């Protein structure tokens with residue numbers, strides 16, 4: 001049995017619905033279909049999820065929201081009309097949306113989640129109806145009824161362990177299951193969404209729960225590329241990549257597959273295949289535990305910005321028992337999770353995400369570190385990017401960092417920080433955000449030979 005997830009662009013129009021139908025028909029093992037909300041049909045288009053966010057925001061701000069509601073309905077209507085589906089379905093979608101707007105708005109995050117989730121929910125209902133119109137035994141399945149339980153964190157749900165047992169029962173259902181991505185329910189029955197792009201997570205959870213032989217993630221590119229294709233033309237395609245490598249690349253900005261979607265598949269040992277709805281014959285990228293092509297030292301290069309560093313130095317820091325704990329305690333008390341902590345003998349830097357760290361927090365933390373830790377020096381630097389070179393093969397090769405630093409020097413990029421995790425799957429360079437793209441291109445040229 002395979003779980004196949006289709007992303008927003010795969011569900012964006014009637015033509016795309018038809019392609020997805022053909023993909024499902026081509027392999028009877030594709031039994032559980034997870035769908036996103038209709039996404040962009042062309043570059044300037046707006047995703048249904050974003051239309052729904054606009055609708056909810058209008059409503060929360062007590063403004064007339066009829067135009068926004070009609071924009072959402074029209075996206076579904078266009079698809080239904082072109083596929084000649086019963087008009088009743090659009091009436092139902094409209095009525096459901098109007099009912100949603102009657103929900104309690106006293107907790108805006110909850111309200112927003114309920115409205116956002118309507119994108120995938122209606123997409124699944126519409127797609128199931130389309131498959132039925134084609135004579136298939138297909139059924140929409142609601143995450144609540146199926147037992148997809150998640151933590152009660154609006155916009156950032158985490159799956160609860162009991163979901164796996166509940167969802168395992170889907171194996172026994174007859175026919176095709178069409179399951180909406182992106183949301184589950186808290187144990188109290190409240191709808192909660194994953195973070196943006198979270199339909200990938202739903203697919204991964206289902207694949208792990210039913211012990212699928214494969215989790216196929218259909219999107220709009222032929223494969224995962226070794227570098228951002230907006231920076232390098234015709235970059236090398238990745239045929240096979242390990243979960244660990246993919247995790248590192250997703251962390252640093254590879255957005256083809258949601259970072260949080262790896263864990264369920266990885267824990268259950270389910271291989272993931274990223275494929276293209278618009279070119280389903282292309283083999284795609286396999287994400288696996290061990291790759292056969294281990295010869296490749298570096299598999300990908302990525303970068304992400306929005307980081308800042310807190311640098312602290314204090315003479316004899318290395319001998320001061322408890323210094324590190326006190327730093328982390330301050331961060332914990334301020335509700336900040338840290339990303340990396342490169343350190344020297346008498347200094348340590350803590351790298352955190354900008355989004356975690358507003359100006360008020362910055363001032364408070366700076367004062368606390370000065371007063372409580374009595375450091376000699378503290379400097380906070382914003383606008384940093386992390387550039388990462390990723391590859392399991394680095395563990396066995398000599399000279400990767402020498403090549404990397406030479407490539408950065410060639411691009412005239414100053415390195416603010418170097419960090420090689422002890423797993424040696426990745427090497428990380430902190431650079432000024434405005435240097436990041438130059439750094440990535442130069443590293444790509446060095447390791448992939450496109451000189």
Ligand code: ASP
Pocket residue numbers: 007008036037047049050119120181182195196197198199200
């Ligand atoms: N529709 C949601 C989003 O745009 C989830 C997804 O597509 O995976 O974030």
